[in-house]
Each structure stands twice: as structure tokens, then as C-alpha cells.
Amino acid sequence: MDNRTEVRDFLTTRRARITPEQAGLIGGGNRRVAGLRRSEVAMLADVSIEYYSKIERGNLAGVSGSVLESISRALQLDDAEHEHLFDLARAASESGVVAPQRKPKAWHPREGLQLALDAITAGPAFVRNGRMDILATNALGRAFYDWVLDGPGRGNLARFNFLDTRSTEFYPDWDAAADVSVAILRTEAGRTPRDKHLHDLIGELSTLSEDFRARWGAHNVRRHGSGTKNFRHHVVGDLTLTYEGLELTAEPGLSLLIYTAEPGSPSAENLALLASWQATGGRQPTVRDGAIEKPKERHA
Template identity: 65%
Template sequence: MDNRAEVRDFLVSRRANITPQRAGLPDAGNRRVPGLRRSEVATLAGVSIEYYAKLERGAIAGVSASVLDALARALQLDDAERAHLFHLAHAADGTSAGMRPRRRPTKRWTPRPSLQWVLDRFTAPAIIRNGRMDLLAANHLGRAMHAALYDTTPEGCPNFARFTFLHLDAAHDFYPDWDTAADTCVAILHTEAGRDPHDKDLHDLVGELSTRSDAFRRRWSAHNVRAHGAGTKRFHHHDVGDLELAYESVDLVSEPGLSLTLYAAEPASPTAHALDLLASWTATQPDAGQPGATTTAATSRQDRL
């Protein structure tokens, strides 16, 4: 990624999001562009207009933490946006090199047997992914829940971003609120790009999606970022119907750069019943832990009807 361009576009996009009223400033006259003027951001951050203009041109290398904090306050950045700004600054001055997770071999990562045992001990869906949104591992129920992704990638590693933007029929069916899922997916990728701007695989993925998907390209240009920690998601599974699941994501200390996501349904809810049904179907299949197992189960049920 071009660090200076990323810094410039990120600061400009955040400045455009803040109105004078929101910043507690008088709205003096018509504005040619939305949001604050550079001079207003400089005043709020306590720096000169010339200095802020230099920062917005992408010259952020060597900027002190206190100035970055002042910028974050002036632009009212949330926690994810503030972290992204610091990551961009670290990348600009080279200090991010020692903070990045160690490089992995180019061959596909697979979980250690003990890690897969841990996943399989969870009765709820559990998955492991990286910052590029590759779905690297899952327990039986996690694989069954994400059957739509595995079906579009019979060989190789499923990727949430490719699925969301390049397999639109399946993705719109799997995500009842596709727009929210798409926004979240791109924001996670942008966050990862700020954290590790030298990830060639991520560069290639962004380039592929930007070329093949207008929807992705529009969202990427918005420069939104977010932390993916906890919340609620809605899915539609082709066998058991609608699912509304709480999720918690945690970083794996033993596997830098990877995160574990656990899903859970409200007890006694329709989603809990649907997961129980999916789990029982999955458990009866001898290849339940393999791609396509859920499709096989669905076919065998239809044959019995």
C-alpha cells in the first residue's frame, strides 16, 4: 500500500465526516466540501495550519504520539480509527516492521492437532481466520454453518471477502443484511492494511476485488476501519433457515495474526433450536468435518422424504 496516499485519504475522509456543529464550532458561510476545513482541524488539534496540511499530504513519519492523540481527538476518531492512525504512522517511520506478526510460509496454514481438538470441544460454531478474511479452520458446526463459503471454494481456502463480493447470489442469501456484512468486511480489510501494509497477499486480494467488484471499490475508497470484537450477526442457512448469533472474537496468542471467533445463540431461542438441528444432522455424517458435508446431509434428507 502507498502509505502517504493512505494517510492522506484517511485524514481527508475523517475530516469530511465531522460537521462544525459536531465539533462545537460556528458554521461560518457556505462550504465547498463537506466537513471541517483544514484550518479548523489544525485549531482543534493545537497545531499550525501549515503543519496539519503537511500531515494531510501524507508526511506523517516521525510524528509524536501526543500530536497523533490531538489529531484523533480533533477528528473524533473511535478506538479502531485511532489505532489505524497510529498504525499508519508506525508504517511511515518503519517502526511497524518489528510489530508485525512473523511471516508465515507461503503454503496454506493448517491448525495444529491440539488446536483442532480445542475447536472441536466447543459445541457452538467456532472458526479461525486471519486479517485477510481467510477462513482457515473450523469445528464441525462452524464448518456446517459456513457451508455456503465452502461450497463456493471446493478446493483451497475460503475467503469471506471473495465470497461476499464475487459470489453475490450465495452471499445475499447467506447474509440477510448484505450491505452491513459488506461494509464490515471491507472495514476489517482496511484495518489489516494499516496494521500490515507490506502484506503482498492482502495487496493482491484488494487489487483483485477492486478490479472485479464496483461494490468493493466504492467501499474501499471510503477508508472506514473497525475492530471486530463482539456483537450480533444474522445469517440464513439453506438447511435450517435464519440464524441470529452473538459472537466473540479473540486474538490467538500462540498464532500471531489469527483470531478465534465463537458464536452462540440465545438459550431456548429459534436459533438455538436451529443450531441443535444442524448439529444433529452434521453428527450423523461420516464426513461431517469435510467441505461439502452439509450439502451431502441435505441431499440425503431430501432422498428420505
């Protein structure tokens, strides 16, 4: 991805969404642009219009942290957007450095990490990377995400979202789930702009999904740390689950996510049913060479 294009599109989309009134300015008049003018952002950030225009054209190389902070405040960026701006600036400063290509190593969950996952029995737990590949799960996680692990998604949540028609059943609020998937990928693209696997995934989804292309062009980013989601599992039905995401200190770039249901709720009962289904013959994909695959059919 071209850094200058990413910077330009990100800053222009952030500027377009803020009205003069939201920025504490007087609006009115014949405005030919949506949101703020460049001159207004420059004034709010206390930099010259020439300098801000240069930045918005995509030239972030060498821009100081204090100027980035001022632009972030002027554009009212949230925490995820603020981090994304600094990620883009870091990538711009490193754009002339070409790292030697290394053959990627197959990722395997450490024994202690898999044991920790297996110790979680009350809810689905899994490890994913920033590309939204599911890399390891506990038993309930394999049952919960069986459609993701076995089908067009090939173990990737974003690919499942946009390329597997079953995702509209699994996510009752499909639009919200799709927005989150793209925002996570956009965040990862800012953090690791030279990730070839990420580029390939974005190219695949852009080619095959108009819904993905439209969302990708919005340049929205987000943190995915905690919250509540609704699901509709094909075996047990509706589930309302809270989730917590934890960064793995020993595995940079990977996150551990755990879903839980309110004790005594219908969702808790349905999770227990799902665990029973899994334990008594549900399909159980396994991790091998860094990917989760479908097991062979067992014959009597």
C-alpha cells in the same frame, strides 16, 4: 499500497464527516468543503496549519505520538480509527526499510488448538486471519460455513461476500455484512501494509466487484470483537447469533470467533438441527496445508 495515499485519503474522509457544530465550532458562511476545514482541524489539534497540511498530504513519518493523539481527538476518531492512524504512522516510519522476502509457510492448526475447537459443540467456532481466510473450524463451523468453504469464496469471507451471489441469501442484511468485511480488510491493510496476499485479495475484489470498490474508497475501519448477527442458512433457515472474538496470543494476527444462540430460542433449535444435519451426512470440508478443501465424493 502507497502509504502517503492511504494517509491522505483516511484523514480527508475523517475530516469530511465532521461538521463544525459537532466539533464545537461556529458554522455558517460559504463553506466550499464538506465537514471541517484543514485550518479548523489544525486549531483543534493545536498544531500549525502548515504542519497539519503536510500531515494530511500523507507525510506521517516522524510525527510524534502526542501530535497523533491530538489529531485523533480533533477528528473524533473511535478506537479502531485511532489504532489505524497509529498503524499508518508506524508504516510511514518504516517505509524505507525493505525486509528480505521469505517464502510463506503453510499454516496448520496446532493439535491443542484443533482440540479446543472440537470441544466447542454448541455453536460454530473458527479461526481466521486478518485477510478473513477461515483457517480452522469445529464440526458445526464447517456446516455453518459450507457455502464459504465450497465455492467462489474459497474459504475467504470477504471473497464470499462479494464474489458469491449466494451471500445475499446467507446474509439477510447483506449491506451491513459487506461494510464489515471491507472495514476489517482496511484495518488489516493498515496493520500489515506489506502483506502480498492481502494486496492480491484487495486487487482481485477491486477488479471484480463495484460494491467492494465503493466501500474500499470510504476508508472505514473497525474492530470485530463482539456483537449479534443474523444469518439465513440454506439448510435450517434463520439464525440470530451472538459472537465473541478472541485474539490468539500464541498465533499473532489470528482470531478465534465463536457463535452462540440464546438457549431455548428458535435459533438454538436451528443450530441443533444444523448439527444433526452435519453429523448425519452434511458435507465436511477439511483443513489441509493451511486451506480448507472439499472432500472427495464417497460412492457406495
